[in-house]
Amino acid sequence: MNRLRLLPLAVLLAAPAMAQQSTPTPQPTVAVPADAPAEEGLTGEVSDDSDWQDLGIAIPAFATNADVPTATSAGSTAALGTSLAQIITANLKSNGLFKPVGPETLPRPAYEEVRAPAYQTWSGRSAEMLVQGFVRPGEGNQLLVGCYLYDVALKQQLASAAWQVAPTDWRRAAHKCADLVYARLSGENPFFDSRIAYIAETGPKDRRMKRLAIMDSDGANHRYLTTGQTIALTPRYSPDYKSILYLSYFNGQPRIYIYDLERNSQRLLLQTSNPLFAPRWSPDGKWVLYSMASGGNTDIYKMPSSGGAAVRLTDAPGIDIGGSFSPDGKRIVFESDRSGSQQVYVMNIDGTDQRRISFFGGRSATPEWSPRGDQIAFTHIAGNLRIAVMDPSGKGMRYLTDSWQDEAPTWAPNGRIVQFFRTARGSGKASLWQVDLTGRNERRLPTPVDGSDPAWGPLRP
Amino acid sequence: MTDKRISVAAVLAVSLVLGACAGKAPKTLPPDPGGAVSTAATDGGSTGPVPGSQADFVAQMMGQDSIYFDTDRFNIDSADMAALQAQATWLARYPAKRATIEGHADERGTREYNLALGERRANAAKNYMVSLGIDAARLNTISYGKERPVALGSDEASWAKNRRAVTVTID
Numbered sequence: 001m002n003r004l005r006l007l008p009l010a011v012l013l014a015a016p017a018m019a020q021q022s023t024p025t026p027q028p029t030v031a032v033p034a035d036a037p038a039e040e041g042l043t044g045e046v047s048d049d050s051d052w053q054d055l056g057i058a059i060p061a062f063a064t065n066a067d068v069p070t071a072t073s074a075g076s077t078a079a080l081g082t083s084l085a086q087i088i089t090a091n092l093k094s095n096g097l098f099k100p101v102g103p104e105t106l107p108r109p110a111y112e113e114v115r116a117p118a119y120q121t122w123s124g125r126s127a128e129m130l131v132q133g134f135v136r137p138g139e140g141n142q143l144l145v146g147c148y149l150y151d152v153a154l155k156q157q158l159a160s161a162a163w164q165v166a167p168t169d170w171r172r173a174a175h176k177c178a179d180l181v182y183a184r185l186s187g188e189n190p191f192f193d194s195r196i197a198y199i200a201e202t203g204p205k206d207r208r209m210k211r212l213a214i215m216d217s218d219g220a221n222h223r224y225l226t227t228g229q230t231i232a233l234t235p236r237y238s239p240d241y242k243s244i245l246y247l248s249y250f251n252g253q254p255r256i257y258i259y260d261l262e263r264n265s266q267r268l269l270l271q272t273s274n275p276l277f278a279p280r281w282s283p284d285g286k287w288v289l290y291s292m293a294s295g296g297n298t299d300i301y302k303m304p305s306s307g308g309a310a311v312r313l314t315d316a317p318g319i320d321i322g323g324s325f326s327p328d329g330k331r332i333v334f335e336s337d338r339s340g341s342q343q344v345y346v347m348n349i350d351g352t353d354q355r356r357i358s359f360f361g362g363r364s365a366t367p368e369w370s371p372r373g374d375q376i377a378f379t380h381i382a383g384n385l386r387i388a389v390m391d392p393s394g395k396g397m398r399y400l401t402d403s404w405q406d407e408a409p410t411w412a413p414n415g416r417i418v419q420f421f422r423t424a425r426g427s428g429k430a431s432l433w434q435v436d437l438t439g440r441n442e443r444r445l446p447t448p449v450d451g452s453d454p455a456w457g458p459l460r461p
Numbered sequence: 462m463t464d465k466r467i468s469v470a471a472v473l474a475v476s477l478v479l480g481a482c483a484g485k486a487p488k489t490l491p492p493d494p495g496g497a498v499s500t501a502a503t504d505g506g507s508t509g510p511v512p513g514s515q516a517d518f519v520a521q522m523m524g525q526d527s528i529y530f531d532t533d534r535f536n537i538d539s540a541d542m543a544a545l546q547a548q549a550t551w552l553a554r555y556p557a558k559r560a561t562i563e564g565h566a567d568e569r570g571t572r573e574y575n576l577a578l579g580e581r582r583a584n585a586a587k588n589y590m591v592s593l594g595i596d597a598a599r600l601n602t603i604s605y606g607k608e609r610p611v612a613l614g615s616d617e618a619s620w621a622k623n624r625r626a627v628t629v630t631i632d
Contacts, residue, residue, distance in 0.1 A: 205613045231608055234573060247576075253603060254576060275580055275604060278573045291577065293604075296535070296584030298577040319577040335574065341533065342574055365571040379571050407571050425615040428568065453572065 058127035061103035071167035087174035096441030147177035189414035197235040205428040237457035245279035313351035357394030372415030567620035579604030
């Protein structure tokens, strides 16, 4: 973790102001269709990407002042410049928001052009936006990566930043640049520079091997954390990315463990002979929610993540499970079958004022509060299992997916995309998917083997 | 050392016999839970399961080592009662034996809820056996939720077989 130093450099290359300017919001250069939905229909709650889908963004290879070897997996600085542009292109393309064109088909700007784009070249290629950058050796063993976003029609720089990264972290510079472009053009918060914990699955349906695994938001830097000798389920990254809470059958019973990513060791969250399920962090990482079964009755508890006395938050007969904190840390959304079937409830963090918010017919399960606070994603069960969202009062329910079995939503750091897992009828094979809040941009995440229980961490510190 | 080798050999012999028997039954159907009656374990020669072993338990139960539940339910119905009675009778005969009751759910529910539901089902089975006089300290429960199906289809018949609590005695 110590080597993951990512330094935003305020001053660099002098000349044009590097700070992200407060230029007017760039207007999409495509005309808004006459049949476009009325503004009030969306009220800003949904990032409607229809305006952006045709926005051409040219992302040529990043320039370098001298092609020198690097300690990265990508090779020399010149090769790295191409890889960086490819990653940025893939990031922006994969989310369906933009129509980026990558370095393969574009001329590579000279180092001097990075801050003084050849606008006529790019307007001639029908690019509305241009992302240029450079990569060169930084201090010590580090690399310095600069990123610039230009509006080609306005001939204006919209944003820029530079980062010093360790060679092992070179991909993060690309994610940071993609985040800069995404945030500037969409007005939303960034999310590419983040990681995902999930359960990697292999083997036959009745004896699936389930291993804890982690990867970057684009699937790179994939790593298995457990061997699969015991079942691992339901991971959650800590907000500081230093540890992962998850359920393991290590020693026979399902219990919650804290996996320490710095020491590659793990410990029991709590010494008890009772089964423990559904671990969750509070947004500040100071508290852990979990569910404990006792005599067939399951309730939700809260305890300090550093250890200490647990507080029981629910005592209704039946199954209370799967709490999720609101981003301000004041409320908890959870599921309970106290009414006879799984439904979604909210309560204060001391367990008071428990009230049901899901009244849609069918069952409602696995609620997860958006990091923005405005939505709760959940699994709606009425025959099929589908991912849906509602606001925190239970209003405005909308489906985001329509498949045989989608469950366990987890939010992107910016609250604009939901990941979940999809199980195939028959084979039982599970895969990771994501969908944005419009429900239109759905795609499968690449994983080396089958995957379930995705848990999207916050923006990396 | 010698004892262990002998018992391993015995278990192997038993499982070979059982395997042969199981092969004749239709694989997709669980044995009918009704009507089975425990019989003395000592009939026949020396080739049967070792009395009091898990293999003996499975052989004696004739399918009644598992009980089945309706969707989202955990109540013990009359067929379950008969099966648990048979299990309790066997456990009463071997008072040194302990058992684990494994609770399961079908695949058509969310993962975490199904873990809790499996635990609830295993506990319902345990509580009934305790009511029949089995010492609670002899019975452990564990839930596998929907993670360990026994029937592999995605259809009502498979799901019905997977909503179960299975008693496994500890050798």
